[in-house]
Amino acid sequence: MPEVSYGVLRCILEHMKFDTRITLSSRCSKIARVEKSIPLHVNELSFSSYLVKINKTQYEIVSEEPKMKDETPNQTLNLRSTDYYSNRENREKIVKKFPSNYGKEEASRKAVEYLLGGRNSIRVNIFIINRQSYHYMQPLFGISTMKVRTFRNWDIGLPKLHPLIEGPVKELGFELAHPTDFENPIARTAEQILIWRYTFNQLDTWVEVHGNIPNKDVMIEGFSPVWTNVKIFELIEYWMKTRKAVGSKFCVRRATGGSIDVFLEKTKEQFGGTIVKVEDTDRRMVTEVTAVSIKLDSRSKIVVHETILGSSSLFRLLIKVMADGAEGQNLVY
Numbered sequence: 001m002p003e004v005s006y007g008v009l010r011c012i013l014e015h016m017k018f019d020t021r022i023t024l025s026s027r028c029s030k031i032a033r034v035e036k037s038i039p040l041h042v043n044e045l046s047f048s049s050y051l052v053k054i055n056k057t058q059y060e061i062v063s064e065e066p067k068m069k070d071e072t073p074n075q076t077l078n079l080r081s082t083d084y085y086s087n088r089e090n091r092e093k094i095v096k097k098f099p100s101n102y103g104k105e106e107a108s109r110k111a112v113e114y115l116l117g118g119r120n121s122i123r124v125n126i127f128i129i130n131r132q133s134y135h136y137m138q139p140l141f142g143i144s145t146m147k148v149r150t151f152r153n154w155d156i157g158l159p160k161l162h163p164l165i166e167g168p169v170k171e172l173g174f175e176l177a178h179p180t181d182f183e184n185p186i187a188r189t190a191e192q193i194l195i196w197r198y199t200f201n202q203l204d205t206w207v208e209v210h211g212n213i214p215n216k217d218v219m220i221e222g223f224s225p226v227w228t229n230v231k232i233f234e235l236i237e238y239w240m241k242t243r244k245a246v247g248s249k250f251c252v253r254r255a256t257g258g259s260i261d262v263f264l265e266k267t268k269e270q271f272g273g274t275i276v277k278v279e280d281t282d283r284r285m286v287t288e289v290t291a292v293s294i295k296l297d298s299r300s301k302i303v304v305h306e307t308i309l310g311s312s313s314l315f316r317l318l319i320k321v322m323a324d325g326a327e328g329q330n331l332v333y
Helices: 006-014 018-027 029-037 104-116 179-183 185-189 203-211 229-242 260-271
Strands: 040-048 051-054 057-063 077-083 092-097 122-129 146-153 171-176 192-198 217-220 249-252 274-280 287-295 300-309 314-323
Touching (some): 006 029, 018 029, 018 092, 051 104, 057 104, 077 104, 171 185, 179 203, 203 229, 229 260, 229 300, 229 314, 260 274, 260 287, 260 300, 260 314, 274 300
Parallel strands (some): 040 122, 122 146, 146 171, 171 192, 192 217
Antiparallel strands (some): 040 051, 051 057, 057 077, 077 092, 249 314, 274 287, 300 314
């Protein structure tokens, strides 16, 4: 059989399933060196305790003796892959065995290094960190890099993954544990931030914290009783004082009841705004909506209106800064 050229081998490996690439690499050192240098395109990469999921294949640390307890010393641990696209007979296989002196924690770190270590061209569409799994990624710092489109963090606190993830990410979703989360390099450079919920209640700095978020596109995904009309007005006032940049957006669910028309009328009175019609380009289908336009300076304005955004498809309030003379015209009453 003729030898496959380097260029052809790279092309073949790049279009193989990841678990097949890993299997070939483990059996041939020459292929391993080539395979690590080839871009790895992953739709979903997820980290959990003792478990890594790459696309539809799950890699898990398991004992060779299933009846043994996790804390049993000197047991042989294996890295098992489960491919949910395969038929039932070929679904599971042992990818790697670890020395008997390895505990589950050490085996998990070594497994992550084995799967993803030494790769500087990982492209991930959706990157997920679940509870208590951040430390499993630390062995990759300095030996691997990845570009991520969507980063979803379910761990407590926003982990510092900038040594691994090249910014900016397009979308970052997380639970806000503390205002210092916004100082995280990944958070500061993300194109869009989604805050699912809050685990802190520093109400005295609430408006200042949110007003100084460096990202232009911010959505509060979950409901928070803090976002009353008063707090929303305070945020708008803060934006006016600080001359928020054109293109900035802040989307939130109002905690205060009442119709949007009443709220917009109060907003107009509060800030001397004007009722206008604008095209809501943030919806899936562009829709003409009623809004309040508040002059910011000679070149920009703050526009406030209701929209439908987020995974729950609920009505939310959208506050955005637009260039003066952009979309929208006054309504005649």
